[in-house]
Amino acid sequence: SNRLCLHRSVRAVAQIAALALLGQAACSSIVAVPPGLPTKGRVVREVVIEKVEKSKKVPGEDVTAGLETHPPEGLVTIKYNVYDEDAAAADRLRIESYYQKQGFFSAKVEEVRIYPVRDRYMDVTFVVDEGEPTRVKLLAFAGLPKESPEVEAKLFETIGIELGDRYTEASYLKAKQKIALALAESGYAFAEMRGQVLVDKSAHEAGMRFVITAGPKVTLGKGTVSGLEDFPAETVAKRIAWKPGDQYHPKLIGDTRKDILALQMFSSVRPDLDNRSGTTVYPKLVVTESEKNELRLGGGFAADPLQ
Numbered sequence: 001s002n003r004l005c006l007h008r009s010v011r012a013v014a015q016i017a018a019l020a021l022l023g024q025a026a027c028s029s030i031v032a033v034p035p036g037l038p039t040k041g042r043v044v045r046e047v048v049i050e051k052v053e054k055s056k057k058v059p060g061e062d063v064t065a066g067l068e069t070h071p072p073e074g075l076v077t078i079k080y081n082v083y084d085e086d087a088a089a090a091d092r093l094r095i096e097s098y099y100q101k102q103g104f105f106s107a108k109v110e111e112v113r114i115y116p117v118r119d120r121y122m123d124v125t126f127v128v129d130e131g132e133p134t135r136v137k138l139l140a141f142a143g144l145p146k147e148s149p150e151v152e153a154k155l156f157e158t159i160g161i162e163l164g165d166r167y168t169e170a171s172y173l174k175a176k177q178k179i180a181l182a183l184a185e186s187g188y189a190f191a192e193m194r195g196q197v198l199v200d201k202s203a204h205e206a207g208m209r210f211v212i213t214a215g216p217k218v219t220l221g222k223g224t225v226s227g228l229e230d231f232p233a234e235t236v237a238k239r240i241a242w243k244p245g246d247q248y249h250p251k252l253i254g255d256t257r258k259d260i261l262a263l264q265m266f267s268s269v270r271p272d273l274d275n276r277s278g279t280t281v282y283p284k285l286v287v288t289e290s291e292k293n294e295l296r297l298g299g300g301f302a303a304d305p306l307q
Helices: 002-032 061-062 085-101 149-158 169-185 233-237 252-263
Strands: 043-051 108-116 121-129 135-142 190-198 205-213 223-226 266-272 284-289
Touching: 043 061, 061 085, 061 121, 085 108, 108 135, 135 149, 149 169, 169 190, 169 205, 169 252, 223 233, 252 266, 252 284
Parallel strands: 043 121, 135 205, 223 284
Antiparallel strands: 108 121, 190 205, 266 284
């Protein structure tokens, strides 16, 4: 009887110990091997940009966005990234190209440091020497109409770039958009423009030159509407914001389009400026009537890690 009780006690202790070991192993496996973790290679846990000089001209998180070497992604389903030397080598070029767009044409990735972490993780650090920034030393316009000297003053005022500013590709592209809009607002509806950027890497200087073919100033003629089926044309015509003889201005076209859409009877309004005679353009508003008893619902989301 005593031997039987002792045997049962030993067996019970052994079972408890076995269950404890299984529970510990299960818990440790959950911690050490998350769902979806690749079976081979070290997983990138963190990517950091370290500056040789302690300047903070370009935020590190902006540089790492869009790299092939990246930490885990996702909220519900985690996507892990295994470190790859070829990908890291390509990322060095991506980082240097990004810095060049920010005006640091001599920026270099000096080295890639790897720090193994517990289990199968690792941290990756790209050591960057930004170098000196490139400054804008020249702003010039060519091809502007001589009869409108005020246009050049308006362009210098609106482009948002001053001599001495750090050159960035984004500011240059935005300046081109502002120039096109300023020309249109001055009545040059069909102006054409091309830009040039000259960079002296050794001197860290850049020059911007904008070559413009303005063409003549344009006046607006009588507007017409096409695409109407059931809606009365005279009601739409009352929404036209200009009178024949007015100087062209994109706001007049935009206000007209907005007022027609405010009728809530049209799904789209497209201005067509192809019909012109000499310096007069006769805008045509191409409309699409909405379906009767139509209910529209919509939504969306967009993200661009490179910008």
